[in-house]
Amino acid sequence: MTKPVFITGAGVISAIGNNVQENLAALENGKAGMAKMEYLSSAHKEKLPVAEVKMNNEALAALAGMPAHISRTALLSAIAAKAAIQNAGLESLKGLRSGFISANTVGGMDKTEDFFTDFLSDPQKGRLRNLVHHECGAATELVADVLGIKNYVSTISTACSSSANAVFYAARLIKQNILDIAIAGGTDSLTKFTLNGFNTLMILDQQYCQPFDENRRGLNLGEGAGYVVLVSEKVVQTLKQNPVCTLSGYCNANDAYHQTASSPDGTGSYLAMKGALEQSGLNPADIDYINLHGTGTQNNDIAEGTAIKLLFEGKYPKMSSTKSFTGHTLGASGGIEAVFSVLALQYGLIYPNLRFETQMAALPFAPETIFRKGEKVNHVLSNSFGFGGNCSSLIFSKLQA
């Protein structure tokens, strides 16, 4: 076993709440975040429900303490990252080698879309202010500067597994004594680009999604940001509070099957989950809850389900897709779901899989449908799988008494 990496704080903003408390309340009350499009302006407004953060950019900017003209991706990121640090019980970051490792897939595309409308009419037109933060890394730097983090900044983009990769990369840098503390996770705002992209793939559900249901129709896109604070053993001893859990295992594997589709037997998903279990030194039977990738598409859910069937054969943990609440937040999903996993350990929670009706015929198990409190939850597995066959699994474990 290598040196442990501890998690001491979490911050989240999503369609079901602007902070941890609001997210927890919505999870407990079964309140989904999908609705008719209100903040994104798109031709598909009437047809495609989305899971938006329920604030306009001005309100987000006020909460983030940043200018309102910058990308919504950066505003969401700043709110969740600041909350994560406040939640971590640190005196300050001073004297610590700190890192901000954030993932996203859209960068400043929300602003680039505005720019391009003018630019296409005349290459000398369009406000450069709307283009200057286009790159994915720009959102990370805007937020790192607000957080006052300078030692290490980095951005990962591997589609829907992006922020899970950010979490394990941060853990590795701490283990190898390169950083003392890292805020890691991801952010994405809804954009016309991604909405139309997923729409051309014909995997968007025109109703609210039903992950892991036999009659699932596709996914709903969402937006938000989620970060966890990872620290070394040395930092833990200086904290005002006990750490919540450790990141006990992680693994990234590639499906190497197709650019966007998962292999029918979920090879990549299987290898990621198996690798994370091996690293944590746990057996499949030790996992108490799986936070599924569970997008609600035909392809993902059967691939992920088949891989779980093979790995956990006969003894299936409780599981659910919280995307039935938040929608699929793409580059933010691994971060948001890492936060939900940490909260599940902290409070002994099992989240429901909303709108589940019919068990998938090919699977011998079904997701949880009711919210449970006070459960024995010692180890949580969180899955994040993305385009390019990019499959990541994280395992969060309660501290041994």
Added chain:
Amino acid sequence: MYIKAAAAISPQVSFEQILQSPASYNSNRLNCAEPDYTKLFDARIIRRMSRIIKMGVATAKDCLHQADVQSPGAIITGTAYGCLADTELFLSKMVENKEELLTPTAFIQSTHNTVGAQIALMLKCHNYNNTFVHRGFSFESAMLDAITLLHENAVEDVLVGGVDEITDTSHTLLSRFGLYKQHAFSNLDLYNNHSKGTIAGEGAGFFLLSKKTTGNSYAKLDDMATLYKPSSPGEVAGFVNDFLHRNNIRAGDIGLLVSGENGDAANDKWYADMKKTLFNDTATQAFKHFCGEYPTAPAFALWLAANIMKTGKIPAHKKIKAPGKILIYNHYLTIHHSLYLLSAC
């Protein structure tokens, strides 16, 4: 850590060309000298791939071929801009068609991890695959991921690279930000031209890193480091000093400094100040007159340095003997500073 293989597609055809007679361009845009892809891939695949994907995958393939590795322990990519051509195509169609009648191909290939994913798909490689997209630290992040992954003892070898492309649109847009020189001159005169702006570049560079050497490695990679947004050139000198110190060497031990001046007067002052403080007597080799300026240009610098180590030949100094240690120093727009230390093996 050893660089077992190094491959690049750049505005220069080869290291030999750089030694003998570097390619000259009379424009502020240096496009890659791309190989004949029909010799590398079948026609069906070539039609489907955008230019950045072809450049990245072909470079990766060359690198693996050199190292005689079928399937690496990990594939890690750095790209600041990602797949620009496909992004623009989908975005333009979306705006022009008012979000109707769109097809998925460009969207699918616009995803930032497409190059790494296509390499995995080509090799049927199920191993670790990651992509970093952090501006002038995209390649540096990929390298640190590779190095720490090797230290974790998770894998034997890692294929790691940096790739970025110029498109007509990106060139127009970056020109509007005032990044490039506006008058005509040759890239080979870049450093005689102390005006504002630089020249645009692009390229792909891939490396096979391994903890062990089989005897024919290009070089030993001793260390690397990054510095984000220093407040002054003095802070950079301190950063370089600390780096030398942690590697137990002095500035005088560096046989060659590979340095990233891009021809923009204000930008290059940072290099001049750092050199004046630490490397007054050190032989230097510039590289952006060969490859142009772009966020993942350090991948080209590492390829160049690896080739200098392997051949013992320095393009700028025909009479200097092979260096025992090379230090690469680069910064991107004064924000992202990086160092790489190589030793002969």
